[in-house]
Amino acid sequence: MSNTxxxxxxxxxxxxxxxxxxxxxxxxxxVFITQRGRAAAVMVSMQVYEESQHELEILRLLARxxxxxxxxxxxxxxxxxxxxxxxxEAAKS
Numbered sequence: 001m002s003n004t005x006x007x008x009x010x011x012x013x014x015x016x017x018x019x020x021x022x023x024x025x026x027x028x029x030x031v032f033i034t035q036r037g038r039a040a041a042v043m044v045s046m047q048v049y050e051e052s053q054h055e056l057e058i059l060r061l062l063a064r065x066x067x068x069x070x071x072x073x074x075x076x077x078x079x080x081x082x083x084x085x086x087x088x089e090a091a092k093s
Contacts, residue, residue: 007032010040054091 006023010033013020024031025045033041044052068074 005030005032007034009033010035013043 006029008020008031013033020031020043024043025047028045028048030048031043032039033043065074065080
């Protein structure tokens with residue numbers, strides 16, 4: 001990610017939506033959309049969105065695992081590792 005975020009007003013998005021989408025897809029950098037001078041939305045490429053959703057799901061699984069450990073419940077480590085391998089293989093496909 002570059003140091004300076006790309007920020008555009010919603011009016012520019014309306015006028016140049018196709019170019020903005022192409023730029024986001026090509027650069028993989030987010031574009032911050034403002035409305036009346038305030039942040040209103042963030043546009044990211046589909047690839048970046050899918051990667052972030054995948055990472056979020058992994059974090060949810062880890063958080064659930066920590067709660068299970070604290071509660072004294074859980075699963076056998078070998079079973080967990082096999083499931084993790086299947087999850088990671090599916091993500092590569």
